[in-house]
Amino acid sequence: MSTPLRLGIAGLGTVGIGVVKIVQQHAAMITARTGREVVITAVSARSRTKNRDADLSGYAWEDDPLALATRGDVDIFVELMGGSDGPALDATRAAIAAGKDVVTANKAMLAIHGQDLAETAEAAGHVIRFEAAVAGGIPVVKVLTEGLAGNRIKRVMGVMNGTCNYILTRMESSGLPYGDVFDEAAQLGYLEADPNLDVGGIDAGHKLALLASVAFGTRVSFDAVELEGIQRISIEDIRQAADMGFKIKLLGVAQMTGRGLEQRMSPCLVPDDSPLGQLQGGTNMVVLEGDSVGQIVLRGAGAGMGPTASAVMSDVMDIARGIRVSTFGQPATTLVAAVSAKANAPAPFYLRMQLLDKPGALAKIATALGDAGISIDRMRQYGHENSSAPVLIVTHKTTRDALDHALAGCATTGVLTGDPVAIRIEAV
């Protein structure tokens, strides 16, 4: 038997304590599976005195994560502090410089600095692993990099922010507007300190950028992710979509097209009887499409102590077993800088407009759409509310560019009141 593999854990929030518990409770199982003892030698967090529901007395304490990262008795620096920059980044850099492997749950840091960190680590023969950064307990990074390694990946999709999915499904089940459900989620502690990370799609966008890199062999390019949050999703749209057999999800889609790599994280309609459509609450789902395997769907808890710690331990135990796959599935220096393409793959769209109570209003809209080459699959007009009437349209497949052009045409008709709502219907 080899020497023990020694972990230094920086960050003792929910996930950090979850990792401590697994290492303590399953020591024999871990050794049986990996052939190597896995031990914690040192930990670090902001407050030493906080009650953490775990016995940390056997571990050295470091107030400074940098000191932890460079300790001589640490083989893997387990970074669970979070934040794209600051102490997490400094300590990770220090750990790599000190010859450690790194396991992290930090999607923000890797989405911004992943290329640089991976190149530095790999040049020194060390690995950075990040299973816990994407989709919680779902081992999607491993499935993509190893399980589907023989596939040219065509598309990666996912619902990867449990808070947004909670808000959207709760809006539908309760009939409450966005603001009320947002407040509920805040009270339940579901939101990040900066809620825009959740509802603005940034957190999910970080995850998508990481998956796209792994899927397509490209450098992480978070800046190229087209981000649209759920803040403007109205209860009307959720209701109307449901009436027509759809659910609204904050859906990430990355696909390689002839024009380049499309990455978008945005509200989309999906059929309510599809696996994505049926996803409730905080559960995550990732859909992977490969040229040989076809479609693989993975579903599981996207956050929480146990699921996220499970993902951290998967990376730790891989290293204990001697598995040293490159951070993004191939050496970082071989990743190519993808040409980013505007998300413009053809799709049907859901449109909701408010028409003034004028003769021929609907005809003018239909004409404006037709003039722009957009054909209508389904349309519903409702009774007038005060002086205007809601109209719902599902278009045939069109591009976002053509749609924007058509909506500009609709705006010039003078029969619209308010801005039209347009949401992509994703084929899943």
Next chain:
Amino acid sequence: MSTPLRLGIAGLGTVGIGVVKIVQQHAAMITARTGREVVITAVSARSRTKNRDADLSGYAWEDDPLALATRGDVDIFVELMGGSDGPALDATRAAIAAGKDVVTANKAMLAIHGQDLAETAEAAGHVIRFEAAVAGGIPVVKVLTEGLAGNRIKRVMGVMNGTCNYILTRMESSGLPYGDVFDEAAQLGYLEADPNLDVGGIDAGHKLALLASVAFGTRVSFDAVELEGIQRISIEDIRQAADMGFKIKLLGVAQMTGRGLEQRMSPCLVPDDSPLGQLQGGTNMVVLEGDSVGQIVLRGAGAGMGPTASAVMSDVMDIARGIRVSTFGQPATTLVAAVSAKANAPAPFYLRMQLLDKPGALAKIATALGDAGISIDRMRQYGHENSSAPVLIVTHKTTRDALDHALAGCATTGVLTGDPVAIRIEAV
């Protein structure tokens, strides 16, 4: 760069040709991802002259798989012949003796000889990998052994025979009886040469036995799998189950209980709005439950050229990357011989009985069930057909033992005509 990794492929059916195509079409991608060139040096099959829609001219041909398995220019013996014994087993043994790693899709061989083969290979420092043997393109072996390595697994479930799922979903959609749909499936080429491997649950039982070993660290014990096929599922039961909100699936369940390891492959009712309930046609689904991660659901194609070849390539590329996880997730010599327990975990049951048209018949059945301690959740009686009436019962949770006792009591009432149907309702 290392020397090329050289494959010898025995068996050039659908899957073998699928592997050839991936190696030929994605050579550069494979090298980029693994850091090593993967080449085919030799192939073997029963007929050399058969038209196979792939260019094999660059490979040495061996009529005898044993000769292929022991060639000096082969590093991995890729066994895609099938069959638990005979040439596949002989050649695999020869390959291990000759110092090769083995990648196989042969569930039958591993379910019977896996322990012996893995011990021999591991003693010599070689690996046997079998991702393609279970659930086709779904990388479930990797997810269990590596992705969820930090979990104590509690239960593994799955729909893992696409042919059975096709027959059951087709019976429901068409309203046709089992025999008609079986004949359809035969004509479509969906059935094994010995159809009992499919509809008798044997093929799926092999897969379950392999997953149970990986999940629980136990020796493969196919003999302990309680097998029940789908041959006795009637269109009436499919209809009645649907009316009550259930689907009938051939479901494998392995779980570690206080009494020992339960393994059963049998028709079960599952809620029609659950992921398992919604599974259509040939798609497979595996549900994994771990103490930290909670429930992970994996869905994908369970068979076919592309998906199965994708799984074979996952194993091949792992070896190219230097990943050498033990066959069953930990060294074969450390696997324990599980105590097998009769599948008796409490569950609700669906019962269908035919009652004679006699006064008090229903009361007698209700009394017999009650006397045996079985309480009734829902019951439906239908109008009389000739001289008897169908009765449907959903019980509260009970054990199979208690149910069998109760059914024996029902038999003595003299009001039953024909044998009652009893199908477990699995909580999913």
